[in-house]
Amino acid sequence: MASVMKDPLDLLDVSSLLSEEELDIQRTVRDFLDDRVRPHIGEWFEDGRFPRELVTELGKLGLLGMHLEGYGCAGTNAVSYGLACLELEGVDSGLRSFVSVQGSLSMYSIWRWGSEEQKQEWLPRLAAGEAIGCFGLTEPDFGSNPSGMRTRAVRDGEDWILNGSKMWITNGGLADVATVWAQTEDGIRGFLVPRGTPGFTTSDIKHKLSLRASVTSELAFDNVRLPASAQLPEARGLGGPLACLNEARFGILFGAVGAARDSLQAALDYADARIQFDKPISAFQLTQKKLADMAVSLNSSMLLALHLGRLKDDHRLRPEQVSVGKLNNVREAIAIARECRTILGGSGISLEYSPLRHANNLESVRTYEGTDEVHTLVIGQALTGQAAYR
Missing domain, CATH: 2.40.110.10 (Butyryl-CoA Dehydrogenase, subunit A, domain 2)
Incomplete structure (x- = not known):
């Protein structure tokens, strides 16, 4: 029998490119979510409820504004923040959205553009989850x-x-x-x-x-x-809010990988357990083609996210590169989630399984922080020097 990889979804051994500190942060976030969130997320989605009681726990874990320096923020590197977003969205886009908005929009806007008085008043409370x-x-x-x-x-x-x-x-x-x-x-x-x-x-x-x-x-x-x-004294013109949006988009391009990965894991587990024609459906060629195509897409998206994270940590990340990551990774994640649903068959429409919930969530992620069309035109302008927005 052919051997199975220790982590079949890490087809290209991307984890070997991460530092021990980055891996520790990722594991810590994953363990917290597995314990406190994953068992309940289907119910919260069905009830239309955000678990506000988790906010202070997210603060204690250091996830709120974690990539910012000072004022009670954890001060991690960009890749660590991205990996946290990956784990958060691997459970649900709503949870990653909360952390992104809290840290990369609300807190970053104050941290980057605010007065010292505004920073002292709000950032420590926001970092601790005592304020939203x-x-x-x-x-x-x-x-x-x-x-x-x-x-x-x-x-x-x-x-x-x-x-x-x-x-x-x-x-x-x-x-x-x-x-x-x-x-x-x-x-x-x-x-x-x-x-x-x-x-x-x-x-x-x-x-x-x-x-x-x-x-x-x-x-x-x-x-x-x-x-x-x-008034935020340092923000003048549209560049202020757009700089904040670039921060949030960075978290999205990692987060989308998490949703795709969770969908693929659910499909792989189901395909191994589901018996048809006297063997697991994972043994059929068409199922293996779907799984292989999705694994290639997932690993490519992860490599892209990691590369952009390293550029950000090196202060070399450009807005059009963020657009490449957001456009590609969300688009690929939606395709993976939908394809995973087909492997699950009728069971795939149940909240017992995550792929269709991820696909629905990713429709919002695909739209906010810049639609596919807008990011396409950002990339087009970078290629041609011509702005086609009007």
């Missing part, structure tokens, strides 16, 4: 074109008056503080809006078919008065 943040950029009529946003902040003496709305905001209904981007007389600027500020309300979006174990909300601002100290 969200990031308000997308609007009902302006998704891929955030420069057209209608949310506006106008000066009133020393204060600002904020009006407008934001849509599809992860963590919005939970957040203690929202980073909100608005048009001003000086261009697009960022503001920190604490929960409870008069005129600031949120409403959660219901009846979702995707990211059900995640809170997605609309934010509304009706003559919200903010002090001058609410």
